[in-house]
Amino acid sequence: MKKAILYLNQFFGQIGGEDKADFAPVIKEGTVGPAMALQAQLGDDVKVTHTVICGDNYMGSHTTEATDTIMKFLADKEFDIFFAGPAFRAGRYGVACGQVCNAVSKKYKVPVITSMNEENPGVEMFRQDMYIFKGGDSAAKMRRDVKKMAQFGMKLLTGKELLSAEEEGYYGRGIRRQVWTNPPVTAADRAVDMLLRKLSGQPFETELPIPPKDVVDVAPSIKDLSKANIAIVTSGGIVPADNPDKIQSASATRWGKYDISGLDRLESGAYKTIHAGFDPTEANKNPNVIVPVDAMRAYEREGKIGKFNDHFYSTVGTGTTQGEAARMAKEMVPYLKEEGVDGVIQVST
Numbered sequence: 001m002k003k004a005i006l007y008l009n010q011f012f013g014q015i016g017g018e019d020k021a022d023f024a025p026v027i028k029e030g031t032v033g034p035a036m037a038l039q040a041q042l043g044d045d046v047k048v049t050h051t052v053i054c055g056d057n058y059m060g061s062h063t064t065e066a067t068d069t070i071m072k073f074l075a076d077k078e079f080d081i082f083f084a085g086p087a088f089r090a091g092r093y094g095v096a097c098g099q100v101c102n103a104v105s106k107k108y109k110v111p112v113i114t115s116m117n118e119e120n121p122g123v124e125m126f127r128q129d130m131y132i133f134k135g136g137d138s139a140a141k142m143r144r145d146v147k148k149m150a151q152f153g154m155k156l157l158t159g160k161e162l163l164s165a166e167e168e169g170y171y172g173r174g175i176r177r178q179v180w181t182n183p184p185v186t187a188a189d190r191a192v193d194m195l196l197r198k199l200s201g202q203p204f205e206t207e208l209p210i211p212p213k214d215v216v217d218v219a220p221s222i223k224d225l226s227k228a229n230i231a232i233v234t235s236g237g238i239v240p241a242d243n244p245d246k247i248q249s250a251s252a253t254r255w256g257k258y259d260i261s262g263l264d265r266l267e268s269g270a271y272k273t274i275h276a277g278f279d280p281t282e283a284n285k286n287p288n289v290i291v292p293v294d295a296m297r298a299y300e301r302e303g304k305i306g307k308f309n310d311h312f313y314s315t316v317g318t319g320t321t322q323g324e325a326a327r328m329a330k331e332m333v334p335y336l337k338e339e340g341v342d343g344v345i346q347v348s349t
Contacts, residue, residue, distance in 0.1 A: 002046040002157050005077065006035045007070075007084035007100045009093045012139075013053030018279060021092075023055030025066050027073040034146060038083060041150030046157065050077060052100070056092035059099065067103045079110060081153050086115035086145035087122060089137045089251075089319055094122025101130050111156045115145045118171075119321040127171040134169055176208070224306075228342035231309035233332065235317030235325075235348045236290035237275030238266070238283070249276035251319035255328045257335060261310035265294040277318030290347060309341055317348060 010016055010023045012033045031039050032051040039048045052070055059066045082104045084097035094116045101112035115135035116122050123132055131152065135145040148169050155162060165172040181190075190207070197204040222228050239247060245256035260266070266287035273283040273290060288294045296308040313332050317325075336344065 010055040021057035025054040059096040084114040089117040094120035098126030227306040237316040252316040255315035
């Protein structure tokens with residue numbers, strides 16, 4: 001019988017929510033949480049023997065230590081395949097799944113499989129290193145995503161023919177392999193056929209897809225900070241206490257612009273965070289730990305910057321898609337230009 005091990009974060013590992021995000025790695029015998037669904041999909045020929053669990057924050061802030069600990073957990077375990085997640089759109093979780101899978105693949109030379117939504121930053125970080133299946137945006141897609149991972153895992157374990165990334169459902173890894181068309185068609189004929197379809201406006205699919213690159217040009221440096229107008233943009237969810245723009249606590253589609261002219265600091269009670277991705281206690285006690293109005297005013301008085309802008313801009317980062325983040329940024333830019341902002345400090349959590 002083949003054996004498998006699954007990696008989960010603290011939430012899906014049934015340890016706790018954000019308050020347990022600093023949970024250090026543990027390994028539990030048998031199935032926990034989604035591992036039970038994975039076992040059901042794998043059937044009787046593969047047994048999920050252990051579940052590894054680690055808090056997202058712990059993995060993010062103690063990456064080397066956490067990874068080394070997990071590798072030690074696995075040293076005396078027999079396993080033929082390693083799974084992680086699914087991570088959906090949860091960025092920290094996706095990155096953790098990628099880091100653990102990458103380490104397992106390199107050290108133990110077994111297949112590794114995970115699943116993430118296309119908006120998860122873990123996709124671009126690790127897609128060339130492992131099989132990452134195209135997952136849903138939330139745990140509502142758990143059954144579907146686990147099923148995809150399990151089905152492909154079984155193909156790997158049983159040596160069945162593997163189809164293309166698009167046909168199997170995982171993100172392309174930049175690997176090209178030669179296949180024979182059936183019936184045989186020469187490359188020249190296929191190329192001419194694609195050209196004719198393109199010229200006539202018909203759909204066609206290239207055999208050598210080149211993924212687009214979202215390249216952001218580096219802005220020119222500010223020559224003299226002592227004369228510059230500096231603004232703050234935050235994804236940490238700091239807003240006036242009544243949240244006038246009704247910004248969502250997760251998966252945000254709204255943002256706000258808030259007047260701080262004349263303020264030397266943000267006072268607790270007048271401002272708060274609505275961010276659902278971290279413990280808000282310290283931020284609510286002192287909103288300046290995320291939007292450092294007090295520090296910026298000090299720099300302004302000391303002449304280190306020419307001016308601290310009269311407004312700061314805020315939204316929430318957790319669960320927010322890259323597309324929505326880009327749209328909101330484009331909406332903010334005209335206001336920043338209108339206010340004569342020379343540079344932006346982007347603060348988060």
